[in-house]
Each structure stands twice: as C-alpha cells, then as structure tokens.
Amino acid sequence: MAYTNKLHVIYGDGSLGVGGDGFHYIFSYERGGLESLKIAGKEWLYRTPTPTFWRATTDNDRGSGFNIKAAQWLGADYFQKCTQIDVTVDDHHFAGLPLDNDHYSNDETADKVSLTYTFTTLTVPATTVTVTYTVDVAGQIKIAAHYAGKAGLPELPIFGFRLVMPTVATGFEYTGLSGETYPDRMAGASHGTFTVKGLPVAKYLVPQENGMHMATDRVTITRETTQNNADCAREPFSLTVAKGRESFAFSCLPYTAEELENATHVEELPLARRTVLVIAGAVRGVGGIDSWGADVEERYHIPADHDIDFDFILNAK
C-alpha cells in the first residue's frame, strides 16, 4: 500500500499509530503523549514529551527567593498528570477513550490527525495545559501548547515543551540569536545561523538554568547513535523544529532542569546520555541587579494568571 499522499492510521488499543513516507508516530493513550517519533528508521523519543514549568534555580533566583515562591512548579514539572486525551482524525472527533476500534482495518488513511493531551498541573490551585499535536501528510507535526491562566498561582519559571531524546546529540544548528540569551539579556546578540558542537552546558559554579536561545526560527538537532541494538550505523541524522506563527525559545542540553537543580558542582552532573530539548513559549528573565534580593524586572516575569499560547512545527521539512 502506498501512503505517499495519505497518512496511515493504526487504531490501536493503547495508542494511535500514524505513519507515512519515512516516518511513523505512536500517540499513546497510556503514557499521556507521543510515545514514538520515528523518522527515517530512527527513534527520537526517550519518554513522552511533557509541558515544562521549571528552570534550574539561578543564583539570582535563589537570592531573591524566587525558587521558594515558585516551588510548586518544580513538583508540577517533575510529575505530570494527563487527565484527558482527545482524538480527531480528519474531521471526525472521537467521543472518548477507549475508541470503539474493532471495525478498522490495517488500511485506514487520513489527511490529518490531531490529538490533544490535557494535563492538570499538580499545583494548588490546579490549572490545565493542553498540548495539541496535528500531523499532516508530510509528517510535520504542529504542536500547540496552551496554558490556562489561573489566579492564585506563583509566577512561572518557564512555560515550554520538553522532549527527551534517547541519546546524546552531536550538535545542533539554529537560526536565531548568538550565544545564550534571555528576555532581559538579548540586546547584545547577533542574528544568524549558528552551529553548536555537542551539547555544551555553561559551567556556572553551581549548575543552573543555562543555554537558552531566544527568538529562534529554526533548530536542527543531529545525532549519530540510537539505543536500537540492531542499529550500528554511525551516520548523522537530524530532526528539525521550525517556528509556527512566531519564533520560539529553546535550549538543547544533556540534562533536565531537575538534573541541573540537583547538582552543586558541574562534576556532579550525570554522564551525558540524553538530549533534552526544551521549546519554550515564555521565558523568565535572569535579572542582574543583585543576587541577594533584587527581583527580575517586572516586564520579564511570567504571570500565572494570564493564558499562554505558543506553537511550533516538529519534524519540519
């Protein structure tokens, strides 16, 4: 069967499979997200992607007590609770899970597949985040994230989407701003396309939030290894994320915010094994007035009572 102009849809019991020319995705109902992102035979996901709310405490955060004020977001980042999944194939919106799926074949096709995962944050009060994946026939996945503003929650350290890859990348190339940038520290950057070798971690004495790149149009991550025991190729292969309606911020590091948070010295960080890509729609400034109380300037905060929306294209062509 040729899929070239159609998506192949597999109505599984625990997942929705979506295939096409050179790609195959598995959207899990059990694991609360995209379980498999296979492109040209290579798996790109270690675990299902989730929203992300935490950044490893910076020295300025610690000094101003922001980490304490925002501490709920650490729990919300660490533990994720997916509370609803909505499936839409072409124009058909399914009523709920499990799907009534005994009447399909292995030859189901579609032009468009869309899933929305709703997360209820482990905060008090709770709020919701939805992540909607929309796959087109070329295998591009538009990902739209929505944070529902809620009064009574602390300001957010970050709002983004975290994707952990099974092996460490050899580097990445991006079109955006030079160097490490934050909303309140991007005036000195130049715009261009930059190649970064490996996954450098800024060697701040105490590991902390680092490596953010604001105002990015496109980033391509390249790996050479997989965890597949039958795959001993060492040829580079790549995944591209492109902007949707607006540019995005990203960091690409071998560590999660929690791993960085846990280390008091660079050498305490785990051996680099994964690639942690964070695509962020809202980034808090780093501040700089002092490191013992001064807050980040107001305009660089992320208020929790406002909705936040952002989108981008995964596996962009």
Added chain:
Amino acid sequence: MDADIKWLDDPETFRVNQLPAHSDHHFYGNYAEWAHHTSRFVQSLDGQWQFKFASHPQARQPGFFQPDFAASDFGEIVVPSEIELSNYTQNNYINTLMPWEGKIYRRPAYAVDGHNKEAGSFSEGQDNTVGMYRKEFDLAPDLRGKEVRVRFEGVERSMYLWLNGHFVGYAEDSFTPSEFDLTPYIQDEGNVMAVEVFKHSTASWIEDQDMFRFSGIFRSVELLAQPATHVEDMTIRPSVDDGYHNGHFSLDLQLAGAPVGTVHVLVKDADGNSLVDQSLPVDEKVTLPAVALENIHLWDNHHPYLYQLLVEIRDEQGQLVELVPYRFGFRRIEINADHVVLLNGHRLIINGVNRHEWDDQRGRSVTLADMESDIQTFKENNINAVRTCHYPDQLPWYQLCDDNGIYMMAENNLESHATWQKMGKVDPSYNVPGSVPQWKEVVVDRARTNYETFKNHPAILFWSLGNESFAGDNIAAMGRFYKEHDSTRLVHYEGVCHTHDYSKQIPSLDKSTYLPAQGTKDYRDQISDVESWMYLPPKQVEEYLQNNPDKPFMECEYMHDMGNSAGGMGSYIELLDKYPQYFGGFIWDFIDQALQVKDPVSGQMVMRYGGDFDDRHSDYEFSGDGLMFADRTPKPAMQEVQYYYGLHK
C-alpha cells in the same frame, strides 16, 4: 630593636623600620639594561624558600631567624605563592563575616568603648597561622658594596623580617610594597633572610574583603641596590590647560646618595621628538619648573598617548649613574558646574568592571600572563575602566592600564565589612576605622602608600578610599590626604552613603535599608567627590538623577554577575542617554574566584568554591560573580556587556 609579637594586637603599630613609600619607577644602569628590561641594581629573591608552618603563634620555632638555626625539618615553598595553596592550611572563602566567626569572640581594639585593648587577641590567637620563611642568598656582584634594600611586593598579612639574625622591620598592608633597608646587616655571601608571616593581626579587621582568605608571600620579592646617586621618589606633574590643547610639564625629584653631578631631564613624544631637555644640579630635592608645551596629545581610552620621560643622573665626570624611564600622559579630569564628570573636556563614561586579582590555580598570586589576558578581554569587550577592588594590584597592572587606556579607580586596601553590617542591617556598633583615634594613622598610611606608589600613572582617574567600611573621621582623613596631595584626580568612596538621609534625593528608598537605626553623623559633605552607590536599582538611580543631583552619580558595583545573570543591563545604560550626571559604573565583577583542583571521584580537573574545602563558615558559591569563569573563559553574558559597553565607547 627586637621584634614584638604584641604589635599584632596594636592598631597603632603597622610599620616598623619600613622605608617610606615612593613612586614605582624602575631604574637602570644604562640604556641597554632598559631595553632588555633588566637592571643591574635588582636581584630577584623569587623561587624556593625554606618553609615551616605553625598553626598558631605559640607553635612557632623560636630563633628560626638565626643564621645557624638547624632548619632540617623545614620544608620548601615557592615565593611568590599562597600558603594555603601548598596545602599547609585550609582554604576558606568568606564574604562579609570575619573568618573566625563562630570560633573566636573578638572585637577590634578600642572600638567598643575606646578602652578595650584586646591584648593577646591575635598574638595568642589560636587561628593565627604562621609561615616561617628562610632564604639563603649571596649578593649578586653588581649589588655588592652598595646600599641594599629588600622589597616585598605583597605579603598577607603581617610580616616580621630578619637578616642574618638581626631584626630588620615589621609591615602590614598586604597589597602594597614594603621596603626595608638591609645595608647594616648584609654581607656579600651567605646571607640568611627570615620572614615570619602571620595570617591575622589588627589589620585583619580592615582587610575583610569578599574573597578567599589566604596568607603568605604572594607577590615577588627583590633586592634593590642603590646607585651612587638615586632617584628615590619622583612626582611627574603633567597638566592640561583650559582649552585642552596646551599643557605644562614639571617634575619633582627626591634624590638619595652622593649629592654631586647633574640630573638630565628629557621628555620625548611618541615619535621621539624631544620636548624637554634640561640639566639641573643634583640636590636632595630637584624641581624642574613648569615647561609650557603646545598642542599636546591627550591620553584617553581611545588614544592612550604616552610621553617618554627619561631622567639621567650623571656624576661629575658625566658618566651615567642611573637611568629612570617613565611613560606618562596628559589628561584632565574634573567636575563641571553642572555636576558632570569630564575627561579632557568631554563627558566621561565609565564602562567598568571590578577586578579581583585571581588565578584559578595560584589564587591572588597572579602572573603577568593573567594580567595581559585580562587587558585583552577588556579591549575585546569595550570595557574601558577597572576598579582595583578592594586593594592595590600588582605593580605591572598600572603600567598595562596606562598603555592601554584603561581608566582606573585605584582603591586603597580597606574593607571592614564585618564591623558595621550584620545580617544585612547597617549596625556600626564596633566599626573601624570609624572615628576611633587609634585606627586613624593606619588607614591614612594606606592612603599615603597608595598615592605615593602610583601617583604617576595617568590611568588613575579616581582614588578610592576603600570598600564597604562605613564612614567616620578616619575615612574623612584619608580623603583629606588625597585632597592635600593631588589636585589632578577625583576621590571616590561609596560607604559614606550610609551616613546621609536621602529622603529628598531618593524618596522611594526605605531609610532603614541604608542608615543605622542608632543614627549617625552625616559625612556626605566631607567624603567623596562623586555620589557612589552599589547595586542601586535603575529606578532609584533615576530618582537621584531627577532630584537636582549635586554630585555626579556612579555605581561602583552593579550588574552582579553571579551565575546566569547580567539581565536588564539596558535599564542602566539608557540612563546614560537621559542624564549627563550619570557616568556609568563598574560591573561586579570580572572573574569568578574558584580554585581548580583534581576531583578525587572522577579524576577530572574541576572548579571548587567556598565550603568545598570543609571550610566553615563559608559563603559557598558567592565567590563566583565574574563575567569570566575562573579559567578565564567568558561567561555567556559577555556578549551583552560587549554590546552595551559599545554604545558609549
């Protein structure tokens, strides 16, 4: 005279037999020596010394300074270096609290009620580690038969010196040169120099800088022989006339040795053209009256134009006895009627950094390569100014700043943070130097030494009285010293802001955050030509600037660059465009203080900070506030600094 360990407890004894401070000029036997940067009159004593460590004064080895002392159980140490970094004693990083916090109760002598002498406070201090140094040497042939002195460029913190069993002298002030006359005791061969270095003395109270607390002979040591006639001190007086086109040059020399022969003074421009060529008879004091010079080249950051001064001392036969070369510049700094700081008639903007001397393997015993690297980083990133926080730096640094047009705020070795700020509150209950009479001379001496040593450097635009020491009569006296001796520079001191009520100038600032609850005398009209604060947020800086500023404003520390920081810099920089009375500031700070060590677990070379040596109390990673990582690679924020500092180059 014999050495007395009680001097450690006495703030009024801070130099014994130490030669007066003087200008930092080099001197040579002839032009070839100058060209090769080697002087027949200088003999380095750097290198291996015999060394014995004592954990406290009572554990010292009596008589170790005797030439025939059996030093068989002495080890070795390299001079210059930090004792701690040879692992004789523990590394400790601590910010404001004194290093004996929670271990020993101490108060500064006379600071509690005017009578507390605190006898034995340091001479019997169980935390007062001692380094006993011995060096055997023969005098180099060219130095024999001459008057010979020794110069210690930096010793933390208090040192006693012996030569061949004779007590020579005592010095404090860790960061300026200490010189002693060795002539009465020196012999051609088989000399034994002995130095006892105490980590603590009353000087510890006024050297409470935010840094790793080290001790030892951490800067170079050399013997200096005196030519038959010698320029002991030199004051170059270049002045810029109104109009900034013409100037005057004059020179004051203080000579030592044979009062015969002539002094030949030459001044050449950068193309070698001779502008001054005069001879005067040798005398104890020689003054070259002002020479008018037209169309002078002014010195600034963009064009650090230096003139070459050559002072030749010739004997009665016309033979060259001594050559003193010095590169100096013409520049004029002033505050105009609108309270705007001008350099050479143009508004001055400081794109500055605070710079601790730091090397991740050598501590504060930095190398010339470190200094040259730092200058290069300044130039690459539009940094045009440096504050020598919070002590005078190594001698070559000042010349490098002259050569490269780096504006200097030359700070005295003074910080007494623990004596006035406790748990963040301004509480000067036992502040020194304060207005305690017994603490006046020691700090005025530090001002004098800083001035006398570095007075000829065009790079120095500001003298800074010190850092974070509150304010009182004694700091006012330091300020007066500079005013009485130097009309060519401005005087800076930040701590005076804790004595003045700013309700009118900065209404939104809560008084209790900067004023002592018990009240204080206001010193603002006595201390500091400029209004200086540290870490004042942009909003409050703007308030000051909007409320009829009567002094130009600067931040002597701002943009605290700890970890991932330096955000929001634009809010400060845009004030430069709005208010001419704002003249910028010095970022805190240039380089992380961290030590590179081998991690026993991973075997990797890693950076360690406060507390990593089991040192308590410690302020942990607060030592890492630099724009540079401790290994001299730039932090990511540097591109932001380069941009913003490039806007007002």
